[in-house]
Amino acid sequence: MFLSNQIGLILYLLAAFYAFLVSAVLAGVAVTLRVPLSYVYDHFLEFAVASGIISLALSIFLYIKSLAAPESALAPGGNSGNPLYDFFIGHELNPRIGSFDLKYFCELRPGLIGWCLINLCFLMKDIELRGSASLSMILVCGFQGLYVMDALWHEEAILTTMDIVHDGFGFMLAFGDLCWVPFTYSLQAYFLVRHPQELSTLAAIGIVLLNAVGYIIFRGANSQKNAFRRNPSDPSVTGLETIPTATGKKLLVSGWWGLVRHPNYLGDLIMALAWSLPCGLGHILPYFYVIYFTGLLIHREARDEHQCLKKYGLAWQEYCKRVPYRIFPYIY
Numbered sequence: 001m002f003l004s005n006q007i008g009l010i011l012y013l014l015a016a017f018y019a020f021l022v023s024a025v026l027a028g029v030a031v032t033l034r035v036p037l038s039y040v041y042d043h044f045l046e047f048a049v050a051s052g053i054i055s056l057a058l059s060i061f062l063y064i065k066s067l068a069a070p071e072s073a074l075a076p077g078g079n080s081g082n083p084l085y086d087f088f089i090g091h092e093l094n095p096r097i098g099s100f101d102l103k104y105f106c107e108l109r110p111g112l113i114g115w116c117l118i119n120l121c122f123l124m125k126d127i128e129l130r131g132s133a134s135l136s137m138i139l140v141c142g143f144q145g146l147y148v149m150d151a152l153w154h155e156e157a158i159l160t161t162m163d164i165v166h167d168g169f170g171f172m173l174a175f176g177d178l179c180w181v182p183f184t185y186s187l188q189a190y191f192l193v194r195h196p197q198e199l200s201t202l203a204a205i206g207i208v209l210l211n212a213v214g215y216i217i218f219r220g221a222n223s224q225k226n227a228f229r230r231n232p233s234d235p236s237v238t239g240l241e242t243i244p245t246a247t248g249k250k251l252l253v254s255g256w257w258g259l260v261r262h263p264n265y266l267g268d269l270i271m272a273l274a275w276s277l278p279c280g281l282g283h284i285l286p287y288f289y290v291i292y293f294t295g296l297l298i299h300r301e302a303r304d305e306h307q308c309l310k311k312y313g314l315a316w317q318e319y320c321k322r323v324p325y326r327i328f329p330y331i332y
């Protein structure tokens with residue numbers, strides 16, 4: 001499985017970013033040809049329901065396919081014997097059709113690129129209604145577009161995430177990737193079409209700075225860990241303090257990973273806030289993402305702690321002593 005992931009890494013390495021570029025060019029052509037992209041705004045619910053139905057159909061297919069899979073191909077967490085639970089969590093770990101890895105493909109491309117395209121459709125609706133896109137809309141679409149490009153550019157990093165290594169591919173991830181991400185992560189842009197906001201230059205600068213701080217922490221932490229895991233002698237991480245573990249792997253205790261135990265989540269949450277602020281403080285809808293995402297990351301952090309404690313035992317306890325806060329320094 002690890003070897004096939006490595007092969008997938010080579011095959012997929014830059015393909016997701018290219019897929020984004022191709023989609024961007026096609027979207028540019030559609031805008032130039034005046035294709036009425038605002039149709040997606042007018043029929044948002046219908047598109048969301050259709051994508052929910054596609055996710056359900058895909059999950060049923062995945063579950064039926066998993067029944068023929070060998071025991072060794074099943075996900076540890078999705079092999080409880082309860083068909084409903086396994087259908088939801090994902091019975092098979094990395095379902096493939098030939099060499100095409102369905103989970104790896106779905107995790108990044110359709111949801112993330114779809115999210116940007118939906119945002120573009122909302123931006124076009126804004127232009128259609130008011131003659132030009134508002135500064136708030138430009139900031140939201142710009143920040144989220146950069147986030148997606150970053151994820152696609154660092155595509156290989158998802159090969160080591162819990163979703164790929166540990167979780168199965170079932171309804172939860174299929175629905176999350178194909179429906180939840182594109183249709184709920186775009187709610188700020190959706191909100192701005194109906195509720196345009198006046199944003200002062202000073203407020204806009206403040207929000208841009210907040211997003212930049214979040215991005216520096218998020219990218220710095222993820223890149224530091226990825227570089228360290230790929231090659232602990234990488235010059236960018238050689239000066240950092242580490243704790244040895246019984247598995248032979250080491251844990252970083254300085255740099256970003258000495259600030260809190262999940263600095264990447266901290267940066268991600270700061271960015272999430274920066275995406276909501278352009279929508280003003282008058283409505284809860286644009287803050288849905290920050291609230292949901294805080295819950296998701298707190299739950300994810302607890303699952304990861306549990307796995308790391310199992311994997312690293314005493315070394316993890318030592319890490320927790322040295323770096324007492326999980327996500328928010330001096331708070332949590």
Ligand SMILES: NC(=O)C1=CN([C@@H]2O[C@H](COP(=O)(O)OP(=O)(O)OC[C@H]3O[C@@H](n4cnc5c(N)ncnc54)[C@H](OP(=O)(O)O)[C@@H]3O)[C@@H](O)[C@H]2O)C=CC1
Pocket residue numbers: 160161162163218222225228229249250251252253257261262264265268300304307308
């Ligand atoms: N926008 C969204 O909807 C979502 C975004 N994300 C983002 O995705 C990114 C990846 O997150 P996720 O996959 O949850 O987990 P992480 O990238 O945080 O990976 C956790 C793993 O990192 C390793 N690790 C933990 N502490 C240390 C340390 N001190 N030194 C070295 N290695 C350590 C451990 O694995 P090991 O030791 O085995 O290497 C641990 O299991 C994050 O930035 C997150 O914010 C995640 C979910 C949803």
Ligand SMILES: CC(C)=CCC[C@@H](C)[C@H]1CC=C2C3=C(CC[C@@]21C)[C@@]1(C)CC[C@H](O)C(C)(C)[C@@H]1CC3
Pocket residue numbers: 107108150151158161163172173175176177180181
């Ligand atoms: C409510 C519900 C159905 C939740 C399912 C959870 C999923 C929405 C998330 C689980 C892990 C995710 C990741 C990303 C998007 C959200 C889901 C699918 C991700 C692709 C976002 C961009 C990041 O840079 C990432 C590539 C690291 C990330 C991977 C995990």
